[in-house]
Amino acid sequence: MDNLGETIRKLREEKELPLRTVAAYLDIDQAILSKIERGQRNATREQVVKLAMYFNIKESDLLVSWLSDKLVYEIGDEQVALEALLVAEEKVKHQKSKSKK
Amino acid sequence: MDNLGETIRKLREEKELPLRTVAAYLDIDQAILSKIERGQRNATREQVVKLAMYFNIKESDLLVSWLSDKLVYEIGDEQVALEALLVAEEKVKHQKSKSKK
DNA sequence: AAATGTTTTGACTAATCATGTCAAAAATAT
DNA sequence: ATATTTTTGACATGATTAGTCAAAACATTT
Numbered sequence: 001m002d003n004l005g006e007t008i009r010k011l012r013e014e015k016e017l018p019l020r021t022v023a024a025y026l027d028i029d030q031a032i033l034s035k036i037e038r039g040q041r042n043a044t045r046e047q048v049v050k051l052a053m054y055f056n057i058k059e060s061d062l063l064v065s066w067l068s069d070k071l072v073y074e075i076g077d078e079q080v081a082l083e084a085l086l087v088a089e090e091k092v093k094h095q096k097s098k099s100k101k
Numbered sequence: 102m103d104n105l106g107e108t109i110r111k112l113r114e115e116k117e118l119p120l121r122t123v124a125a126y127l128d129i130d131q132a133i134l135s136k137i138e139r140g141q142r143n144a145t146r147e148q149v150v151k152l153a154m155y156f157n158i159k160e161s162d163l164l165v166s167w168l169s170d171k172l173v174y175e176i177g178d179e180q181v182a183l184e185a186l187l188v189a190e191e192k193v194k195h196q197k198s199k200s201k202k
Numbered sequence: 203a204a205a206t207g208t209t210t211t212g213a214c215t216a217a218t219c220a221t222g223t224c225a226a227a228a229a230t231a232t
Numbered sequence: 233a234t235a236t237t238t239t240t241g242a243c244a245t246g247a248t249t250a251g252t253c254a255a256a257a258c259a260t261t262t
Contacts, residue, residue: 003192018237029223034239044221060181067176067185072192074175075168080161081193084168089186091104091173119208130252135209145250 004048004065009037011055026050042070105149105166110138112156127151143171 012022019030019037026033026047035041043051048066052059075081113123120131120138127134127148136142144152149167153160176182 019239020237028221030237031224031239031241032222034237038239041221063179064181064184064188067179067181068188068192070175071172071185071189072196074171075189075193078164078168080165080168082190083165084172085186085190085193087165087169088172088176089183091169092176092182092186095173120210121208129250131208132210132212132253133251135211139210142250 002065003039004043004062004069005037005039007062007065008051008055011057012037022051022054025054039069042066042073103166104140105144105163105170106138106140108163108166109152109156112158113138123152123155126155140170143167143174 008022012019019033023030023033028047032041036043036047043066045063045066048062049059052062071085075084078084109123113120120134124131124134129148133142137144137148144167146164146167149163150160153163172186176185179185
């Protein structure tokens, strides 16, 4: 239910790691990680996967945080936000039912 | 509950208008409109608003189709699609409750 | 079946946005 | 006060998006 940024900041602070260290693991500048943690930048999918590895948490949980963040961002301040989300659900369910691998 | 593309193609064909005519109204090449109707391109918000005007239908209905299409597109083929949509709903509801204009 | 009208396709271009670096400023801890 | 860490913002670069254009494919008439 949390944002990706808040989540990983908590994890990082629990372990008392500086941005520098985690950023090095992700192979990006600490500035970006700082922005990701505060919700000013979106992480890439690869970064999310790496973060789950790094902090040893369930990848899909972190992906849900990340993807839902992106969806909220895409919605912006549209009045029809909630309705669009409901319709999107229907569409996803429907396309899932007819997906061939 | 429909896709934007399908919806406006139906409307256009009911009125027996060529792509050319509607595209001219939107001030884009007919090629793009063709692609929008077949879901190969996303319309811009402005185009959606103009289309609602043009076909004289409720703007918010068309915006819901358009935005939900975009959300589905953004989700791609993520496994966590449905869960992310639910979480996004929660986040939107929450941010709405604390929104100041 | 030729001619005309419509739609689709794909190569290309321009503009916008995403992702990142870097260095300095601001904040925090020693 | 010095060190360390975090934040900020200007900038570079690459990817994506939105568009044009012309030709090919498809439908209709005549």
